[in-house]
Amino acid sequence: MTTTMVSLRDVTKVFPGKQGPVRAVDGLSLDIAKGEVFGVIGYSGAGKSTLVRLINALELPDSGDVVVDGRSLTRASERELRQARTGIGFIFQQFNLWRSRTVAGNVGYPLRVAGWPRRRREERVAELLDFVGLADKARQYPDQLSGGQKQRVGIARALATSPALLLADEATSALDPETTRDVLDLLRRINTELGVTIVVITHEMSVVSYLCDRVAVLEGGKVVELGDVYDVFSTPQRDVTRRFIGTALHDRPSPDVVARLRRRHPGRIVTVTVRDVEGQAPLTETFRTHGVDASVVYGGITEVNSRPLGSLTFELAGDADRIDAVLDDLSARSDIQEYDGDGRPLRRPVASPAGVGARQEGVR
Amino acid sequence: MTSNGTDLWPLLLAALGETLWMVTATLAAGGLGGLALGTLLYVTRPGNVLANRGVFSVLNVLVNIVRPIPFIIFITAILPLTHSVTGASFGTEAVIFPMAIITVFGTSRIVEQNLVALDPGVIEAARAVGASRIRIVGSIIIPEALGPLILGYTFLFVAIVDMSAMAGAVAGGGLGDFALQYGYQRFNHVVTWVTVAVIVIVVQGAQMVGNGLARRVLRR
Numbered sequence: 237m238t239t240t241m242v243s244l245r246d247v248t249k250v251f252p253g254k255q256g257p258v259r260a261v262d263g264l265s266l267d268i269a270k271g272e273v274f275g276v277i278g279y280s281g282a283g284k285s286t287l288v289r290l291i292n293a294l295e296l297p298d299s300g301d302v303v304v305d306g307r308s309l310t311r312a313s314e315r316e317l318r319q320a321r322t323g324i325g326f327i328f329q330q331f332n333l334w335r336s337r338t339v340a341g342n343v344g345y346p347l348r349v350a351g352w353p354r355r356r357r358e359e360r361v362a363e364l365l366d367f368v369g370l371a372d373k374a375r376q377y378p379d380q381l382s383g384g385q386k387q388r389v390g391i392a393r394a395l396a397t398s399p400a401l402l403l404a405d406e407a408t409s410a411l412d413p414e415t416t417r418d419v420l421d422l423l424r425r426i427n428t429e430l431g432v433t434i435v436v437i438t439h440e441m442s443v444v445s446y447l448c449d450r451v452a453v454l455e456g457g458k459v460v461e462l463g464d465v466y467d468v469f470s471t472p473q474r475d476v477t478r479r480f481i482g483t484a485l486h487d488r489p490s491p492d493v494v495a496r497l498r499r500r501h502p503g504r505i506v507t508v509t510v511r512d513v514e515g516q517a518p519l520t521e522t523f524r525t526h527g528v529d530a531s532v533v534y535g536g537i538t539e540v541n542s543r544p545l546g547s548l549t550f551e552l553a554g555d556a557d558r559i560d561a562v563l564d565d566l567s568a569r570s571d572i573q574e575y576d577g578d579g580r581p582l583r584r585p586v587a588s589p590a591g592v593g594a595r596q597e598g599v600r
Numbered sequence: 601m602t603s604n605g606t607d608l609w610p611l612l613l614a615a616l617g618e619t620l621w622m623v624t625a626t627l628a629a630g631g632l633g634g635l636a637l638g639t640l641l642y643v644t645r646p647g648n649v650l651a652n653r654g655v656f657s658v659l660n661v662l663v664n665i666v667r668p669i670p671f672i673i674f675i676t677a678i679l680p681l682t683h684s685v686t687g688a689s690f691g692t693e694a695v696i697f698p699m700a701i702i703t704v705f706g707t708s709r710i711v712e713q714n715l716v717a718l719d720p721g722v723i724e725a726a727r728a729v730g731a732s733r734i735r736i737v738g739s740i741i742i743p744e745a746l747g748p749l750i751l752g753y754t755f756l757f758v759a760i761v762d763m764s765a766m767a768g769a770v771a772g773g774g775l776g777d778f779a780l781q782y783g784y785q786r787f788n789h790v791v792t793w794v795t796v797a798v799i800v801i802v803v804q805g806a807q808m809v810g811n812g813l814a815r816r817v818l819r820r
Contacts, residue, residue, distance in 0.1 A: 294727055322730035332725035335816075336743040345739075346729035377819060393729070 240289055240303075241401055242268040243435040248302035249286050249457075256453060262457035263300070265360060270400075270555040273427050273434045275444035276467065277480060279452030284437045287454065288403050291435065293317045293322040322350050325394030327433075331386040331408035333378040339365065339389050340374040346396040364392040368422060384415035391422060395430075402426065402434045420447050441484035445469065445540035453477050466541045470511045487546040489538035496578040497533050501551040504559055505533065505579075508550065509571040514541040516569060519548070526562040529553040608782055608791060613815050615778035618692055622699065622764045622774055627757055629700040634707020635749075637663070639737060641708055642715040649723060649733045649741075666705040674698055679770075694773030699763055701712075710752040714735065714745045747818035754810025756772060758803050765799075775799055 248298035249261040260283045268274045278284045289295040290302055293309045302309045309320055325422045333342050340361050347357045368388040378386055387407060394402055404423065408416040424447060426432050436448060444451050444465055451468050453461040455476045461468050472478045482488065488507060489497060497505055508519060523530040530550040552559050566572050574582045637659065643649050644656040669677070675698045679689060688694040698779065726740045740748070765776020783792030801809055 292728060294724065318730040318732060320730075321728060324728075326725070326728040327720060328725065330719075330721055332719070332721035334722055334725070334740060334744060336746060345726070345731075349729055349731045349735065379819065393725075397729075 239270050240267050241270045241272075242266070242435065243301075244287075244290070245301045245303075247290060247297045247302060249283075249290060249295060250298050258272075259457050261290065261297070263302075264457065264459055266452060266459060266462075268433065270433055271427075271431055271446055272449045273424070273436065273534040275436045275448035275451040276436065276454055277438055277441065277444050277451055279439055282454040283457035284439075285405060285452055286457075288326075288405050288435065288437045292321055292326055292403055294321075322346065322397050323390060324401050324466075325391075325397075325402040326400040327390045327394045327402070327404045328468070329409050331378070331383075331388055331390045331410075332453060333389055334392075334408070335378050337377075338374065339370065339376050339378070339381070342378065342389055343392045343396055346393060350397050360396065361392075364395060366549050367395075368392045370471050382415075384418055385418050387411060387415075388422065391419070391426070395426065395432075396428075400433060402432050403437070404434060405437045406439070407436070416443075417446075423447060434512070436547045439468075441469070441480040445484070445538070445545075449541075453480070464541075466512070466543050466545070469540050470509075470545050485536050485538055485546055487538075487548075489534045489549055491579065495535065495584070497549070497551075498575065498577070500581040501533055503551040503553040503557060505575045506550050506552055506563065507547050507573040507575075508566055509547045510535075510537050510544060511570065512545065513569060518553070520568075521564060523550075523552075526558050526565065527554060528558050528562045608796055610800065611762040611782070612775075612778060612795065614772060615775045615795075616802075618772075619761065619774040619776075619799075619802070622692055622696055622772065623757065623760045625696045626699040626703050626760050626764070627753070629696075630703025630760075631707055631753060631756065633700070633704035635711055635742075637704055637708035638711025639715065639742070641712045642741075643733075643737060645716075649727075649736055663705050663708055666702070667709065669702075671698070671702055671763050674702055675766070675770055690771040691693060692767070692772050692774070694770050695764070695767040699760065702763070703756065705780065707753075707756055710756060711749065714752055715741060717748065718745055747814050750810055750814040750817060754807055754814075757806045757810070761799060761803055761806075775802075 244264055244266045247261055247264050248259065250257045250259050252258075261534065262283070264283075264287065276284055276287060286295060290297055291304060293302070293312070297310060300310070304320060304324065307320060309317060312320065321458035334345070337345065343364050344357050344361045347360060352360070361374070362371070365374055368391055370385060370388055370392070373381065373389075378389065381389065390407075402423075407423070408419050411419060420443065423434055423436070425433050436443060437599050439442060448465050450463060451465045452459045453468065453474065453476060455474070460474050461472070461477050468477065469481055472481060494505065512520070520530070530552050533549050533551050535546065535549070539545070552562070563572060563574070576582050641656065641659050641663070644659070646653055646656065668806075675695065678698055678701070682694050682697045683689045686693045686697050695819040722740060723736060724743055726736045731739070764772070764774050767774045767777055771777075775798060779792050779795035782788060783795060
């Protein structure tokens with residue numbers, strides 16, 4: 237009995253491109269544990285879609301090994317691969333439902349492929365449609381459904397054969413925010429109630445921070461950051477990770493925002509990172525004990541994995557020495573950024589928070 | 601409607617029967633063969649479910665060679681083959697054989713075009729649930745493209761009616777033959793135009809049936 241659901245070892249996949257071969261996945265190694273919700277985040281072209289298709293053997297690697305639930309897919313025959321795929325659910329960004337089949341026909345198809353007798357098939361389809369909340373839509377056709385309903389049909393279809401692993405390739409990217417939340421909640425239920433391991437491929441940080449336990453940041457076909465979702469996003473090591481945080485949070489003032497703040501606020505302007513660290517005095521208390529007047533002029537805090545993350549930008553007023561003292565105090569536990577009289581970032585020695593760097597060991 | 605004192609209506613009716621028989625038989629044989637050839641062209645295409653560059657190239661070139669041959673020349677060119685297969689060199693059966701052959705090649709392109717337009721995602725979804733390639737062709741590819749295929753076959757029906765007018769070349773009978781023989785050659789414009797009207801009605805009827813079927817399949 238192994239605790240690893242998916243194991244990729246030095247996997248490389250090269251596609252012929254117009255400007256020479258493209259290494260979509262480049263010597264990538266990754267382990268995904270049984271029962272976790274694992275996120276893979278990356279911009280388009282980072283190799284996410286190829287990675288997820290290597291896991292269910294829709295693509296075969298040029299080198300390296302892919303092992304799913306203890307079974308190597310690299311040296312398997314076509315027949316064995318088909319067998320393996322019936323144990324892996326797959327949901328698609330564009331749903332990929334069969335328009336010529338009813339909702340029940342779509343959900344029942346994998347069971348037909350797996351050779352289930354008709355009676356059992358019908359029972360299972362009814363059970364699945366009930367689970368995803370579409371029991372009344374069994375006889376309808378996909379064209380009659382909304383996007384969120386279509387994706388729930390896609391999910392029911394992916395779960396038909398009770399797979400231990402579910403792969404979601406940008407499953408919510410074609411949906412509006414409210415429907416996205418519904419689908420994410422459904423995926424969470426699948427993980428907690430059915431114990432299914434889920435791999436979520438996305439370019440949206442909000443999906444990862446809402447749903448995932450661990451995350452791998454993908455860039456150029458390689459994993460560039462890997463770890464607990466909160467750790468990765470609260471102490472990003474790479475620009476690509478910071479960009480994801482920036483798009484999800486909008487907490488850090490851009491240069492033109494700083495310039496406008498500068499004009500409105502005569503005091504010193506400082507951005508302080510907000511992280512969930514135990515045994516730490518609240519920011520306001522720190523300012524008070526140093527006798528510094530701080531007012532929030534910009535910022536944002538969100539929840540990542542149910543823990544707060546973000547940054548606040550303050551205007552600080554008071555004695556210059558006291559402000560320096562409070563900044564020294566804060567820089568010992570947060571990242572701080574001060575801006576000069578023209579609104580440009582000031583360089584200042586920043587103490588690195590504890591724990592950063594240790595995570596990097598997991599990255600290969 | 602008479603010619604030299606004979607009533608032409610029974611002859612016209614018989615000609616209509618011959619045309620319907622020729623067209624139906626051709627559509628059945630050629631249409632099925634074309635469905636098979638077109639599907640083969642699609643699935644063996646590089647990158648598709650049964651990709652096979654060799655098979656695809658051979659079929660592709662073969663279709664390109666046969667398709668442009670004018671039908672009137674094709675009938676005579678394959679007469680020896682027609683004779684050995686059907687045992688006849690003239691008559692309705694002798695014209696159905698070459699029509700069916702030409703139709704196989706013509707249909708294959710129509711089928712291929714409709715399948716190429718399929719969203720590859722629906723095929724990927726079937727592969728992802730572990731369906732075999734053969735099963736995917738029969739249970740996903742053809743049903744998903746059925747609506748456009750029906751419209752393609754309706755188009756084909758009209759083309760075959762058109763083609764069957766040349767049956768007269770081998771005494772094949774049918775409406776085209778009738779119009780040429782009793783209308784055109786005897787300067788009897790009434791006969792020509794009445795025959796044309798009958799052909800128009802047949803084509804119109806086929807188009808209506810085809811559109812209706814396609815609408816049902818597409819549920820629009």
